[in-house]
Amino acid sequence: MIYDELKQAVMDGDQEEVEVLCNRVLEEKINPVDAVQKGLIKGIEELGRLWTEGEMFLPDVMMGADALKVALDVLGPELAKAEAEGMKRETKGKVVIGTVKGDIHDIGKNIVSAMLTAAGYDVYDLGINQDVEDFVGKAEEVDADVIGLSALLTTTMPEQKKLVEYLQEKGLRDKYKVIIGGGPTTSDWTHEIGADGWAETAAGAIALCEDLIA
Template structure:
């Protein structure tokens, strides 16, 4: 029987090695060894993704490696999400519309956040990636969420977060929803500058902040 620490280390390594098969195997092993899906996602998949994201931001790796790591993480997530608990202690937490902004096709980080929020009893409306400004606005009107979450992995797509907030104001629905931003390049300063409400630094940070609200 493997230790929980070893299982999580193998999961992290499979992602930083960009190894899809190893990632799937490591996730299956985590399930077999009784490691909770939430813990495996937060301390395994998310840690691996954070490392390759930091390497990318420092210029130590490039987009192909980033995408290979994301693909490996997706394989692990597929296994872990099948065993995700429903978070019975936190049902009825509220509705969240979430998506990656226009021009950005990265979804792994968003998917992890959405999975963690679902596990904690939030009702999630996932708009996917490359979401237009108008679709964000229309979704706020249609689904009447408590929270709107916008992810941007690239610095050149961050301005779309600001444009969505401006559009929400124009349509007189900004005050009806809490706006939380996420993504590797997004900072507290950016959140304040564009008039958003909060920054989700990672999946667990986002869950904790929204559960307190």
């Protein structure tokens, strides 16, 4: 099964194999969203589990993450098309997204960015390790509708709260919808910090934007 092969290739950190398999996904017209969700993400999650249990080391996880990036490079354009099918292509709104300060995890954020772009949003992806001022500065510059913050560490989640507070201080809170995500975040945390929405998956992030902008 190609999904298992994709999972294994990520776990092996085998970039060449990942590239070969992703090209096969394209040739055989396998749904790229399934390839990501049923194969590639499973691989990085399993690596994370083994790492937590002390059976793998951080470099193994880093190699898996690099392999997953190769996969997203190959599948990116098709991922965009797949998500866009059945969806209208006009611009639905502007989203400024990034990973919060102190945090360098970006795999999930990149998937969310790619799928939002595909779904018809103008996405301004700031990258990793971004200050709240950078998010708000960009949002002001491009007149964004939504600000999306990804945090994968319990120690960086407070940056999401900081952004909501920063908007309040500047009198800009009502101007933007703030959405948050990333491994340790929850719906409860979203309410606690006064953000507008949370999603556990990239597909959920799209649904969230549709709801909030509508």
